[in-house]
Amino acid sequence: MPEYLAPGVYVEEVSFRSKSIEGVPTSTTGYAGITRYGPVQYANGPGSTAPRLITSFTEFERVYGGLEPLRLGADQRVNYLAHAARAFFANGGKRLYVSRVFVDTDADPALARSGKLVAGVATWRARWPGEYGNALVDTRVVRSKNLAFKWPDDPNDILDKHLWGVQVRRATHGSVVELFTPMPATLPKENDPLVEGRLYVVVVDENGKQEFIDHNGNKVALPDTINDMQVLLVELRVLVYGPNGRLDNYENMSAGRTQHRYVGRVLHRDDPEDENAIVYLDYTADDAVPFGPARLMLDLRGTVQKRLSGGNDGTLPGPSVFEGKEADPDNVEVKATGLEALGEIDDIAIVAMPDAGALPDLELIIDASGRLIAHAEKYRYRIAVVDGPAQSSISEIREYRGKFDTKYGALYHPWIEILDPLVPVAPGVPPAKLLLPPSGFVTGIYARSDIERGVHKAPANEIVRGLTNFEININKARQDVLNPEGVNCLRFFEGRGSRVWGARTMSSDPEWKYVNVRRLFIYLEHSLDKATQWAVFEPNSERLWANIRRMVEDFLEVMWRDGALIGEKPDQAYFVRCDRGTMTQNDLDNGRMICLVGVAPSRPAEFVIFRVGQWTGDAKV
Template identity: 75%
Template sequence: MPEYLAPGVYVEEVSFRSKSIEGVPTSTTGFAGFTRFGPVQYAGGPANVGPRLITSFTEFERVYGGLEEIGFLNGARTNYLAHAARAFFANGGKRLYVSRVFKDAVDDLASSHVASLNVPLSTGSADWRARWPGEMGNVLVDTRVVRSKNLAFQHADDPNDILNRDSWGVQVQRVRHGSVVEVLPSAGPFPKDNDALNEANLFVVQIDSDGRQTFAAVGGGVPAPFPFLLGERVIFLVELRVLVYGPSGRLDSYEELGAHPAQRRDIAKVLEADDPEDENAMVYLDWAYDPADLFGPARLMAGLRSVPQKRLSGGRDGNLPGPDELAGKEADPDHANVRATGLEALAEIEDIAIVAMPDAGAYEDADVRKAAADKLISHAERCRYRIAVVDGPKASSISEIRDFRGQFDSKYAALYHPWIEILDPLFPIVPGTPPRKLLLPPSGFVTGIYARSDIERGVHKAPANEVVRGLTAFEININKARQDVLNPEGVNCLRFFEGRGSRVWGARTMSSDPEWKYVNVRRLFIYIEHSIDKATQWAVFEPNNERLWANIRRTIEDFLLVLWRDGALIGEKPEQAYFVRCDRSTMTQNDLDNGRMICLVGLAPSRPAEFVIFRVGQWTADAKS
């Protein structure tokens, strides 16, 4: 209650309307699987290892690498997840989270698979390290020196200068505490930009509280002013440019780098492991500044420039992960640096509504394929507000795909068959030579179609009778006779129709419950339940009385009215499409005593016109209708 303690006018804000419900996103997708590079947890690695949000395939290539094969130690393998991401965006997908899965030779994410390069210094050493494990981390790092023009100057004599700065001797323009400068005789010759650094000519600038510059030399000791007069020497500011040459022509450039923590662009900060300036940087510098070694920044610069070997080595793609690695592990509540992996990492992202594992259907062993599909389906069921898109096995006959389908029963999953053939983008077409083809699991294409259908029509529209983009053919031809067998069993077929192209021709879940037969019905309820869940959190701990019940009813009814108008619910009037009850008829006194508010919501979802039937018969000319 507001307090009125002194006479006056009190203006108060109150609300006379119900709170609105904002629909949750339904097209955001999550993939878990194997990539050539990218964020993944390993011992001693960066802390920022969560799944990344990707909004284009170009961004995917920068974060997780390209389409090239993954060179597992137990045999190279097609990069199915990268191809699935490419198909996802080609078919209309907009937002994709990727959880990379990695496994080394001893079932542990060890740093032995991370590429590195040791940089000897005149005292100690530094290391270039790839940020993530994988063969793609064997990049080339070229550190170049950039010299300024002569920056030496001396303060003029000023009788009003209380600091008496003209007595400071030679100073340097444009420098900060920790800058590295190179001092040479003014008679020359002068080095070119990227010529090697001689530590005997280098000094590290030290600036006191008055702004006076002194200079630390290679021998160490107390920093001192320059002992020469202006004009006897030239002084260059020395900075670094780092060029990182990655695969497929990738080049990352980092300019104007210093080597001291006080520098605005300290190389160890710009290219650090956890939070680099470029979050997609491929490498980081492992070097710790020692405050007792004032000459350390100059020593680091000279060593980085002079290292003879520029390519990192030791990066490997590890072993082929199994279903357990794809499922992942939950984050350790007792250790903040032990994050969730695999599907468990995707479980922490609330916005995801569609999940898939493009690598799961490519396992050679049937039991491993089933185990991987089980992990994906269990993940979707546990998270409640998402649906799993499951791939059938490659080269499946009608009997094999039926046997595979018969092993599952879930209203949170849908199975698609067959695999899809594309022109291999890694092999350009050469005139006179047959183009190389590649078979891919359908999940990447189908999840993109889910997203496209949601954006163009809405989640209530069945994601079927939609064109599949970016393919040459389906692995096998599914005709009507075959689909007559597969469709009732919940196998969604991909089919080619003459004059209408290649289309998704099914929209059924993997459930034996007829109430949840259709994908769009399941996803519509997921959308409504999640939206209500997220938008009514304000009601927790509110007084459990008629005012709250009425507010809840109005809130949900307003939301469902919009859905009815959009065609998501059937009925000529709103009263026929839904009902919302929240009153004494839905709660007992025991419920109230135990703090429970119960609201019943009934919906009449629109189901797809899966069988369009026209009955045509003869009639006589004199017949009356």
């Protein structure tokens, strides 16, 4: 308690109410898989494994590349994760984390990063592996408007002249200038070649004195009159031409390390100003060389070959690569990969691996799906959306379903057919079609249902957007077989469109039969976990117990009012007990506070039954 040591008035803040619980997000989704480009941690090269948060498909294309097929070794493969991201946002998804996996084909760490373009003392490199990184880099020269000079009071102090004029603010220490003395009849145009003998680097000492350094490292004596010379500030414009018409334009770039717009800082390997930059500048020249900025500018401007080369999409990863590895606690440079990288993001509530169902062998598909389910079970507060193999018959999908028993996963069948967005429609030619796993569509529907109704609403009887057809037609007779076994079917209904027509987990435990019940408890448990961290090391007494009870009861009452719990009254919907009845003296002696929470979840009306019979006019009901 506070100490009162001297007479006076003491004003103190106290709380007379219980703390509140804020519900955790339930629609945030995580994918692990192969993409054309983007952040990745891989075996033979530097990188960053932090999955990037994506909020639109346009953003996905900029960070992870587009929908174009992947060239994995000698094979061309559909870019399933990109199509899944497109379907996710089309079906109502809002927040998506992507963990890219990559298997390099080059054993040399120095060449592991895709794409390189050598330019004398500097090298342009692609930031991430992938054929997408084979961009065209055009480094152009930009000459400023004419710079005038401000002459000092003492005309004999030649080196104390200072640059002055329109561009004076950018002509600071490390700037490159082009000096003409005497004045030429015609000045060079914007991107004309540079001449080493006309380039100088501005150097400003600690006293503010400004000097020009030539290519031999000597100080330059300037002419006595302003009419005898002309000075142009020289900067760079870097144009990066990526695939699909992408153009990244970087203006007002300088070559001096002390400059605000230094090209090596703006296009840095690990921390560029544009975090989605395709390339970075690999430059390790000696800072002590005064003419270094001009030398770098000459090399970048004089590069003949402008397109990066050597980038490839690697080879097809196996299930263990998709699963990934945990970060090394003893080495901060070794970060988590694959699904394990998604495990480090607490907000993710839905996970999927769109590439898993398209692996070339059934055993690989089963292995990959098992690792996805194990990931959801390990991190508890998330559910896995599992794809079955493509072109599975009713017997094959039943056999596949029988390989798993989990309350943290849900299986959806069949695959979904769409019009190939990469192939333009031509008159008289049948449109090209593409077969995709359902996980991208279903995870988007999960998110849409959560946003519009709440996590307690079963993500079923919801329209599937962006498709032309299902791979096979699931009728009632077939669903009568698949539904009791926990296979959620996607069906077309005449006049009602294409819908998700199932909401069951892959569990044999009837208590956890339904997806919405499992996800409701995930939401409840995760919210309690995050909101009650303040209680750790508080005095374990009746005051704490009462505070916990009130806090949880307030949260559950809101859930009951939202329709997540059944019961006409709150007493019928939930109970919260935290007192001597839930804890023994041994619990108290060992620092354990035990709160017992019981809720009555609302289960979906999976079977709507009307019983109709005849009755007579004088019958009593």
